[in-house]
Amino acid sequence: MENKKTIQSVHADGSDGEKISANITTQSLLEEAVEIDTPKGIVNFLQKRNGTKFPYLTKHRYSVTDLVHCQRKSLYKQLGVNQEELLEDRSIEGMWSTVRGDFLHNMTYAYKWREIDMEYNVPLNDGREAMVIGRLDMYDWKTKTVMDLKSTKNVQWQIKKGFLPKLEHILQVQCYGTMFEQYIPIENLNIVYVDNSDIVTYNIQKHDLTNWIKTRIQEIENAVDDKQMINGEPSGLCQFCRYQTKCQGDGNGIEHTPMSAPKGGSDEKK
């Protein structure tokens, strides 16, 4: 019966305060707490940190990066084509470049609203739905600004040469604007380019890309259903693509010697 005392507040030491409601007791508070499964996001985080491999579901699921980069590459993912090994995977330079990118990514801590995930449903012609997964790097709720962070090399040099801002980065941040607008107010889209010595920010015009996203996905889904190969969209990013040998074999794609090869040297086809 001791637990049935009504309370006003429960102190850290467990002692009860004065009564404020006949309906609230320490016992009822304890009974209201129900144990549930560990939230999926936490489990995924722990699995990633522990290197536990779990299959990433790709069927009808796309990242925003999949949409703005080579469509053939997205098709290979949808088809479950085995990824190849990048020939420079183990070079010190390659590893440092990845780690440096991770360090620079810590810049996202500049805002409390960071790394916000979202799933965006896209209706397909046959009544099914595809899903686009997006993650905002940073969001400034005071100015209602979405910011996408891009760590790269030689920012100023790339700007002078006209390599930055890249079209795919512009489309990417505009996709975020389109996808997230139904959940958070968005007035500005920014791309923030950083290297070891410079930060350069671009303000990007907002455009509703709803139809563009749907068309882009529908074309890939059609290619899967019709067993058609989509032409590659060769760019400087091909060197990081893990389907280069396969792409060269399929024609109308990569234009340089493949820098990735099937794992173990075998000719893996799917």
Ligand code: SF4
């Ligand atoms: S190698 Fe280039 S063109 Fe071919 S699938 Fe990869 S990104 Fe696309």
